[in-house]
Amino acid sequence: MKVNNLQSCHLGPEISPEQFISEHFFLYLLKGSIKAFDGHKHYQMVPGDYCIARKNHLVRYTKYKDKDEFEKIIITLDEPFLRKFLERHPVQAQADSNNDSFLFIQDNKLIKNYIQSLEPYYSGDLEIDETFADIKREELLMIILKSDPAMANVFFNFAIPAKIDLEAYMNRNFRFNISLERFAFLTGRSLSSFKRDFQKVFGTNPGNWLKKKRLDEAYFQISQQKHRPSEVYLEVGFEDLSHFSFVFKKEFGRTPSEVMQ
Known part of the structure; x- marks a missing residue:
């Protein structure tokens, strides 16, 4: 048209x-x-x-x-x-x-x-x-x-999201770069109950778990799938390439570029 x-x-x-x-x-x-x-x-x-x-x-x-x-x-x-x-x-x-x-x-x-x-x-x-x-x-x-x-x-469904399975939801959506408040809302919880339930399910706090989960996914994509770091960092939920490279090296002892080689 x-x-x-x-x-x-x-x-x-x-x-x-x-x-x-x-x-x-x-x-x-x-x-x-x-x-x-x-x-x-x-x-x-x-x-x-x-x-x-x-x-x-x-x-x-x-x-x-x-x-x-x-x-x-x-x-x-x-x-x-x-x-x-x-x-x-x-x-x-x-x-x-x-x-x-x-x-x-x-x-x-x-x-x-x-x-x-x-x-x-x-x-x-x-x-x-x-x-x-x-x-x-x-x-x-x-x-x-x-x-x-x-x-x-x-x-015309104005209801807020219902409480759902936290483990399944987070494992499926950890790559999305949104705030903890958003994650809490979308899983049907207040921020405090989200953090409390998260600790029970994963044995750690949301911030640490998200960082580790995203870094592990980045390592897999770079080392096994041979994706470039510049393609990966946004895909797994990081906002800045230099910050991603810094925390990646701190976690794995090598930079993303060194892992890709």
């Missing part, structure tokens, strides 16, 4: 820069591609794809430019907006069994026309005029619900 002058734009509150989806958002890809992984499943998006990225999920994604261009439309469907929508348009929501982080929407003429309709309101500075923001967000939500009424079970 061509949108004559519409480039990357954002409508609604900003989404979290963490590897944590703090609010639902609609994503439409104009140029480039995306590959993502949520600890369970791999996802890929190409131009023309659109999906809902789900609240309270962990996702690591890589953006690929097409001829040095990457353009997208993001429309955040945050909880305050959804609650106001529900007051005006009562909808019955039930438990949702689909746990995918990205819910792809089938090819839909209404959504394509909606994307084109954004162009007159687009100011060119990545945002839609605030006067029309909630009107256009409400229009999008009504289109999605008309196309797939079961999406109400996703959007």
Whole structure:
């Protein structure tokens, strides 16, 4: 689908820069591609794809430019907006069994026309005029619900995550670089109960366990899979390459580059 002058734009509150989806958002890809992984499943998006990225999920994604261009439309469907929508348009929501982080929407003429309709309101500075923001967000939500009424079970479930198996969750998601507060929330615990349960399960505190687990994974990827340190450190949850190299050498007695040889 061509949108004559519409480039990357954002409508609604900003989404979290963490590897944590703090609010639902609609994503439409104009140029480039995306590959993502949520600890369970791999996802890929190409131009023309659109999906809902789900609240309270962990996702690591890589953006690929097409001829040095990457353009997208993001429309955040945050909880305050959804609650106001529900007051005006009562909808019955039930438990949702689909746990995918990205819910792809089938090819839909209404959504394509909606994307084109954004162009007159687009100011060119990545945002839609605030006067029309909630009107256009409400229009999008009504289109999605008309196309797939079961999406109400996703959007209007305002419950916090339930308490889950800590050991299984942490072993699956230790590579995600998020705060302990996020890990506690996503496993259905307060920070204090998370730390207490963690000590019981793993016999150490979360900070030490995460560092050791991430370093062991990095050592395996570098020594056995021959991945470069510059490819590995972000993948296993470190933010800075020099800090990663420092703690790696302190743990194993050799730098990542020496292990790779």
